[in-house]
Amino acid sequence: MKAKNFTRRKFVGTVSASTLGAVAIGSIPAFGATKTSNKLAILGGNPVRQNKSWPDWPYVDxxxxxxxxxxxxxxxxxxxxxxxxxxxxxxxxxxxxxxxxxxxxxxxxxxxxxxxxxxxxxxxxxxxxxxxxxxxxxxxxxxxxxxxxxxxxxxxxxxxxxxxxxxxxxxxxxxxxxxxxxxxxxxxxxxxxxxxxxxxxxxxxxxxxxxxxxxxxxxxxxxxxxxxxxxxxxxxxxxxxxxxxxxxxxxxxxxxxxxxxxxxxxxxxxxxxxxxxxxxxxxxxxxxxxxLPTAMERHAVRNKNAQYLTSKIKDIPGITPQKLYDGTEEGSFYLYTMNYNKEEYNGVPREKYLKALAAEGVGLSPYIKNGLHREPWVDNIMGRKEYQQMYGKSRLEEFKQDMACPVCDLVCDEEMVMLWASGPLLGTTDDMDDVINALAKVYENRDQLKSI
Structure with missing residues (x-):
């Protein structure tokens, strides 16, 4: 979907009937429903998701x-x-x-x-x-x-x-x-x-x-x-x-x-x-x-909900569901992850984007703060006598010099966002619609993000 043609009003028409029913009765705010509905919740608008919780985790029965x-x-x-x-x-x-x-x-x-x-x-x-x-x-x-x-x-x-x-x-x-x-x-x-x-x-x-x-x-x-x-x-x-x-x-x-x-x-x-x-x-x-007796039932629910999310989120500009390789049939969906492209959000950094989503009642977050190539263990082993003896000074120096992983840095610092999925992806279709509508609302009102 092209960015210039994207509005949440149009997008809401693509989500489930359960979502539309919820909008009709007011449990999910539709744009135009109130004086603040065109305003991000972090700036005083009505949040998409209110007074709701995700399924408990770890699983106990x-x-x-x-x-x-x-x-x-x-x-x-x-x-x-x-x-x-x-x-x-x-x-x-x-x-x-x-x-x-x-x-x-x-x-x-x-x-x-x-x-x-x-x-x-x-x-x-x-x-x-x-x-x-x-x-x-x-x-x-x-x-x-x-x-x-x-x-x-x-x-x-x-x-x-x-x-x-x-x-x-x-x-x-x-x-x-x-x-x-x-x-x-x-x-x-x-x-x-x-x-x-x-x-x-x-x-x-x-x-x-x-x-x-x-x-x-x-x-x-x-x-x-x-x-x-x-x-x-x-x-x-x-x-x-x-x-x-x-x-x-x-x-x-x-x-x-x-x-x-x-x-x-x-x-x-x-x-x-x-x-x-x-x-x-x-x-x-x-x-x-x-x-174990019920593990595959939960596995099926996560895959169903993940497929539903992906089918809708893929049409929201600037937020791309995790790429899957040919041969992938089912996922564990320990995490449901996406790539955030700030250029589609007027250059607004990921931090502000996530704050806006959290205010809408949908908490996404980064995952790994630093790639392991940027952690102190590298210098630690460089100075260890046993590693110097086992690998030699020249190999260790080459090892450190070739440690750069620029794509990993980009993903960690700017782009990756995730919904923790072990519990949340066991939610209802209405829960998934909340995620979709929050993402859509923030995109449609992306011009407001710079005010955060």
């Missing part, structure tokens, strides 16, 4: 509570107390089945899952792993904990995913793996990453910590590469406060993952390798087990 109570009363609180029928073992079996793989190993966090995978693949001192700067610090913590070198490649401006072309540019003789991060719960460009992994004989580690049940070309994310890792931290769509899981169809690799996370001790009781103690406890397993 009777099934979850019963599972916790049963575990408490059992006295079996550690996974090694019941290696056959404990809650952690049951979760591993059920989650593996849901993800379409043969094996799952549960651990204490997504970071622990990634570190376990890195160690199990034999990556360590002298090895390089290429990943994204636009991610949680746990992604690189997993690599650093193995004393490997995290090499950061820039991202795509509209998908927010690590850019395969920049990944390939950064491959060296010491590169052993690539670790694409499925940001916001959407697939990275896996067709390209599979091609790159085959071409250079590299491991493909999927950081799917945000991407539970997302599907790419008929496969669940995490099952496409050599190994996949998930987080079950409280904000995630399958959550237990903290927690993580690892999946793969490679039986030998998964046995090694079990051994690594069990302080290097195999299922046969022999201490065989170096490993931390990353075991998931039975209470975390109980919470996850309680959620």
């Amino acid at each position: 009777k099934n979850v509570m019963d599972s916790i109570e049963k575990t408490t009363q059992s006295g079996i609180w550690c996974r090694i107390q019941d290696r056959e029928n404990g809650t952690v073992v049951k979760f591993e079996r059920q989650y593996a089945e849901m993800m379409g793989v043969t094996r799952c190993v549960a651990v204490g966090s997504g970071t622990q899952a990634l570190h376990t995978a890195v160690e199990a693949l034999g990556l360590g001192p002298g090895d390089e792993v290429i990943t994204s700067p636009y991610t949680d610090p746990g992604t690189i913590a997993a690599i650093l904990s193995a004393r490997a070198l995290p090499v950061l490649a820039d991202i795509d401006r509209y998908s927010f995913q690590v850019d395969p072309d920049d990944v390939e540019r950064r491959i060296t003789k010491n590169t052993k793996a690539i670790m694409p991060v499925h940001m916001m719960g959407q697939p990275a460009d896996l067709d390209r990453f599979l091609q790159i992994a085959r071409k250079y004989n590299l491991f493909l580690i999927e950081d799917a910590c945000q991407a539970h049940f997302a599907k790419f070309r008929g496969k669940m994310l995490g099952s496409v590469g050599d190994i996949g890792c998930f987080s079950h931290q409280s904000s995630k769509v399958i959550s237990c406060g903290e927690g993580g899981s690892i999946i793969s169809n490679n039986a030998e690799l998964m046995e090694q993952c079990y051994t690594v996370q069990n302080h290097g001790t195999s299922k046969f009781g022999r201490t065989e390798t170096i490993g931390p103690k990353y075991r998931m406890n039975e209470f975390e397993g109980a919470i996850l087990l309680g959620q």
Whole structure:
């Protein structure tokens, strides 16, 4: 839709019948309805969304509570107390089945899952792993904990995913793996990453910590590469406060993952390798087990609502829903994200735009403040004796000099906006219409933004 033809009055005609009904009865302000309806709420107008709340999160129901109570009363609180029928073992079996793989190993966090995978693949001192700067610090913590070198490649401006072309540019003789991060719960460009992994004989580690049940070309994310890792931290769509899981169809690799996370001790009781103690406890397993029976119902609601949002938001100038790659079938929608183009809003910076939306009752926000290439860990490892010995001064200097990720900087500083989605995307169509109408109202009244 061309900007000059866009008005919210016209746009309201494209949203759902439920929205139009709400406008008719006055629960959603239509332009022209009051003296202040053409005014942004932050400047005294009527807000689009008032006195409404989003669905609660984390998800709790009777099934979850019963599972916790049963575990408490059992006295079996550690996974090694019941290696056959404990809650952690049951979760591993059920989650593996849901993800379409043969094996799952549960651990204490997504970071622990990634570190376990890195160690199990034999990556360590002298090895390089290429990943994204636009991610949680746990992604690189997993690599650093193995004393490997995290090499950061820039991202795509509209998908927010690590850019395969920049990944390939950064491959060296010491590169052993690539670790694409499925940001916001959407697939990275896996067709390209599979091609790159085959071409250079590299491991493909999927950081799917945000991407539970997302599907790419008929496969669940995490099952496409050599190994996949998930987080079950409280904000995630399958959550237990903290927690993580690892999946793969490679039986030998998964046995090694079990051994690594069990302080290097195999299922046969022999201490065989170096490993931390990353075991998931039975209470975390109980919470996850309680959620699994209805998890796909919530997954379907998020996808339905996300598709609805995208179908309407794509016609609002200056706000672009996250780009999805060919092969994407379903997303986790841990976050629903968009790209903000300030040029369509008369150069108004993102901060003012977000303040205007918040006043309308729809709170969007940036996500990651700084790409990891701008964080102090880079200088920290440059000064560490072990990294100097393992990689050499010249490689470390080259590593730092080639750290620039300008697209990531643009996304972090100016463009990315998001609706946290684990809870909000479980809302009603009327809730989604509130988001759409708030975005449309702010665009139509964009000339007022400079007054904020």
